[in-house]
Structure formats: C-alpha cells, structure tokens
Amino acid sequence: MTKQITLPEDVNALLQTLNDGGYEAYIVGGCVRDSILGRIPQDWDITTSALPEQTKALFSHTFDTGIQHGTITVVLNKTNYEITTYRIDGDYADGRHPDEVSFTSNLEEDLLRRDFTMNAIAYHPAEGFRDPFGGQEDISRSLIRGVGEPAKRFQEDALRMLRCVRFAAQLGFQVDDATYTALQENAALIEKISVERIHEELDKLWKSPFPEKLSLLLSSGLLPHIDGLLDKRLTALGETLVPQLKAAPVSAPLRWTLVLQSFMEAEAKTFCKKLKFDNATAKQIQTYLRHLSQPIPQTPYEVRKLAGILGMELTENLFILQEILQDKAAVATAREILAKVLADGDCLNLKMLEMDGKALMDAGIPAGKAVGETLGLLLEDVLHEPEHNKREYLLEKALKLQQK
Incomplete structure (x- = not known):
C-alpha cells in the first residue's frame, strides 16, 4: 500500500x-483514493478544522460555492480548490442533500458522513493517512464498502447507489455483500434523484473500462425506478451488451446508442427528453438508430448518399456501430467504397455540386420551390453518376427538367 x-x-x-493559521487540514476523498491507485486525481479537495470564515481570512482570493455546507473555493495560480470545514450532516429529507449541517473539530466525524470507505481517507504529508474505516485495506482488496451502516449512507443520498455501481465499472472493483444488499433494499429511493444526476452517472457508467459490471446494475433493482422501458430492454440484452460496449470508442453518443439499440427512434427521443440529454447527443443517437434499421450501403451510390446526408464523422461512427451490431464484412465493403469515393473527390452534397440556386435563377428558373426541387434532382443524378458534376451538363439538365 502507498x-x-x-x-x-x-x-x-x-x-x-x-x-500555519492553527488549523488541521488534509486532502480527502477521491484524490486520496486515486493517488493510492496510481491514478491522476481530477481534483484536490481539502477538509479542515477551520470554519469557512476562518479559511477565507487566510487566503486573498476566495468565493463561496457551498458555504451553507461549509465549502468555500480558494483560487491559487488560476486553479480552483474546494476547502470544506469538518462537518456532521443532519437529516436528508430530499434523499440527496442534508437539511442542515453542524461543524465539528473532529476529523473522524467528518469522514463518517462520506459514502464509501475508499473515499473516507484523509492524508497529510507530515502525518500520513487518517483512515478510521479501513479504506486502504478495501482498496487493496478492490472492494467498495459503505462507511458505517451502508443503508444509512444510501438513505442519506440515494445517488450513492448509482455511484456504487459506476465506481465498480470504473475501477473494476467488487461490491461488499452487505453494501450491495443495502443498495437493493433501498433501490426505490433513486426516484428522489434528479434525472440530470442519474443521466450523468449512467453516462460515466457506459464509458467505464469495466462494462462487465453491468450485471450489478441489472440486479440492483435501480432500473425499474429510473425507466421501465430501459429496464425491460437492458434486461433482455443482458450480457450481450458487454462486449459491444468494450468494442466501441469511449463516446457518449456511440455507447448510448448501443445501450438503446433495441429502442425505436421515437422511443429513444422520448427517453432522451426524459433524462434531459443535450440536443446534439440526442439527435446523434436518434440518427444512428434510424440508420441501424436500414441496410448497410453496398454500392457507390448508396455510400455517396449516406455520406452526403450524415457527413463524414457520423458516417464513420455509423460504420463502427454496424460493425459491432451487424455485419463486419458488409461494413468492410462500405468502407472500401467510401475510401474510393473520397479519393475520387465525388460529389456528396449540394455544397459540392457544380451548380447553385443563383445560376438556376439566372437561367430563368423561378425562385423558390422550383429551385430547391431542381437542385435536389441534379444532386440525385450526380450521386448516381459522379462524372455528371459539370456546370454545363447540370445547367442543360436543369433546363430540360423545367420543360417537362
């Protein structure tokens, strides 16, 4: 152990x-856990016996971030650091935040309110570790264990149940039996948590390096209280989803599309709205699902049409999904065709068409609907026959179309 x-x-x-100001201070939580594991901490949180006003008096640049809960942010060399006073949490009526907190001078009382033993370790370079609940030993055993009474920790903050599963998937850890039983018994409390926080945790879960921990989520009892359809579809997919997630790049739209692969496009739209996805991610997921229900393009025309509609990034991503879920050989053919199409500089969309609306209007085609329809027909011609993408040919064809 470190x-x-x-x-x-x-x-x-x-x-x-x-x-130097006369107060105790330690780094605490995730930064200690990650340092023990040899990971680079994302944040360095500090806990201290100093009251918020006493902390603020010691530093020149601070602002209040959660001062009602004892947290202030100190800015040092353009970096923000959260410093929180040792505290004891009161009741959690909303299942997420303490109704009130009281400050304490006892570090161990502060550590007792934390979620898991691996996150309840404090460290000071001159003192070493303060670890009253055996967090270092649990880390060495790759074990997630609730601090004190796990059921109480989950009742205080129901999001901790989803975080438990997510940590298992991120770290490859097992969950302590008593902790997991407490999780299952309190699963219904997840309904108290905002959809934004649930979405955030699930997003991290799908992007984690150990998706085989999906079984923990499926057996937890959490999913029926998050979304009934997601529960039904994920249960049906079961372990088949695990190698699919492992095969996909660590991308939220791609991983979520795999999770929602058995959703109809309209169902996915409703789900994304419920969990408050950002519009860009939601649209990508729906686009991938729409095209996954269609055959993989196998001709130059089909590939040009697809690339023109989606653009290169989404087309490549779609091929990745089709390779994982459908037919590797067919995707290989589509990729070969796309490479040749790009190498040849074939026209894929209206921007690449050697004709525009102004030229058509100058040639006498009425402004408005007729111009748009004509450009669409010209593009369709060129998608079939790339060599037709010449201004003279396109103008001649446009005028013939108007005569019909």
Missing part, C-alpha cells in the same frame, strides 16, 4: 497556510 502521496506544490501550500 505510504506517501506526492502533492502538487499548490496543494502543499494550501495545507501549510491552514496549518
């Missing part, structure tokens, strides 16, 4: 300033 954590210079300076 005996020492190398802290960034600024983090050491923050701890030293708090210590």
Whole structure:
C-alpha cells in the first residue's frame, strides 16, 4: 500500500497556510483514493478544522460555492480548490442533500458522513493517512464498502447507489455483500434523484473500462425506478451488451446508442427528453438508430448518399456501430467504397455540386420551390453518376427538367 502521496506544490501550500493559521487540514476523498491507485486525481479537495470564515481570512482570493455546507473555493495560480470545514450532516429529507449541517473539530466525524470507505481517507504529508474505516485495506482488496451502516449512507443520498455501481465499472472493483444488499433494499429511493444526476452517472457508467459490471446494475433493482422501458430492454440484452460496449470508442453518443439499440427512434427521443440529454447527443443517437434499421450501403451510390446526408464523422461512427451490431464484412465493403469515393473527390452534397440556386435563377428558373426541387434532382443524378458534376451538363439538365 502507498505510504506517501506526492502533492502538487499548490496543494502543499494550501495545507501549510491552514496549518500555519492553527488549523488541521488534509486532502480527502477521491484524490486520496486515486493517488493510492496510481491514478491522476481530477481534483484536490481539502477538509479542515477551520470554519469557512476562518479559511477565507487566510487566503486573498476566495468565493463561496457551498458555504451553507461549509465549502468555500480558494483560487491559487488560476486553479480552483474546494476547502470544506469538518462537518456532521443532519437529516436528508430530499434523499440527496442534508437539511442542515453542524461543524465539528473532529476529523473522524467528518469522514463518517462520506459514502464509501475508499473515499473516507484523509492524508497529510507530515502525518500520513487518517483512515478510521479501513479504506486502504478495501482498496487493496478492490472492494467498495459503505462507511458505517451502508443503508444509512444510501438513505442519506440515494445517488450513492448509482455511484456504487459506476465506481465498480470504473475501477473494476467488487461490491461488499452487505453494501450491495443495502443498495437493493433501498433501490426505490433513486426516484428522489434528479434525472440530470442519474443521466450523468449512467453516462460515466457506459464509458467505464469495466462494462462487465453491468450485471450489478441489472440486479440492483435501480432500473425499474429510473425507466421501465430501459429496464425491460437492458434486461433482455443482458450480457450481450458487454462486449459491444468494450468494442466501441469511449463516446457518449456511440455507447448510448448501443445501450438503446433495441429502442425505436421515437422511443429513444422520448427517453432522451426524459433524462434531459443535450440536443446534439440526442439527435446523434436518434440518427444512428434510424440508420441501424436500414441496410448497410453496398454500392457507390448508396455510400455517396449516406455520406452526403450524415457527413463524414457520423458516417464513420455509423460504420463502427454496424460493425459491432451487424455485419463486419458488409461494413468492410462500405468502407472500401467510401475510401474510393473520397479519393475520387465525388460529389456528396449540394455544397459540392457544380451548380447553385443563383445560376438556376439566372437561367430563368423561378425562385423558390422550383429551385430547391431542381437542385435536389441534379444532386440525385450526380450521386448516381459522379462524372455528371459539370456546370454545363447540370445547367442543360436543369433546363430540360423545367420543360417537362
């Protein structure tokens, strides 16, 4: 087990300033866990015996981020660091946030309110680890275990249940039996959590390196309380989804499309709206689902048409999904055709067409609907016969179309 954590210079300076002011201070939570695991922490959180106003008095640049819960942010060298006073949480009426907090001078009381033992470890470079709940041992055993009474931790903040599964998928850890049983018994409480936070956790889960932990989610009892249709469809997919997720790039639209592969496009639209996806991701998922229900293009015309509609990035992504879910040989053929189409510089869309609306109107075609319809017919011609993408030919064909 790691005996020492190398802290960034600024983090050491923050701890030293708090210590020089007469207060205890430690790094805590995910940054300690990740450092023990040899991962690079995303954030460096600090816990201290100093009250928020006392912390603010020690630093020149601070702002309040959650001062009602004891958290202020210190800005040092253009980087934000959250510093939170040791606290004891009151009741959690909403199943997410404490109704009130009381500050304490006891570090162990602060660590007791945290979710899992691996996240309830504090560290100071001069003192080493403060680990009253055996978090280091659990990390060495690759085990996720609730702090104290797991059921109480989940009742305080129901999002912790989904975080438990997500941590397992991110770290490849097992979940302690008593903790998982408490999770299953309290699964209905997830209904108290906002869809935004549920979406965020599921997003991280699908993008995690150990998707085989999907079984934890399927057996947890959480899904029926998140979305009934998602529960039914994921249960039907079962373990077949695991190698598919592993084969896909770590991309939210691609991974979510695999998760929603058995959804109709309209069902996916409703689901994405319910979980408040951003519009761009939701549209991509729906686009992929629409094209997954259609044959893989196998002719130059079909490939040009598809690439023209989707653009290159979405076409390549669609091929990835089709390769995972459908026919690798057919996708290989489509990719070969696309490479030749691109190498030949074939026209794929109206922007590449050697004709535009102004030229058509100058030639006497009425502005408005007629111009748009004519451009569409010309593009269709060129998608079939790329050599027709010449201005003279297209103008002549446009005028013939008008005579019909």
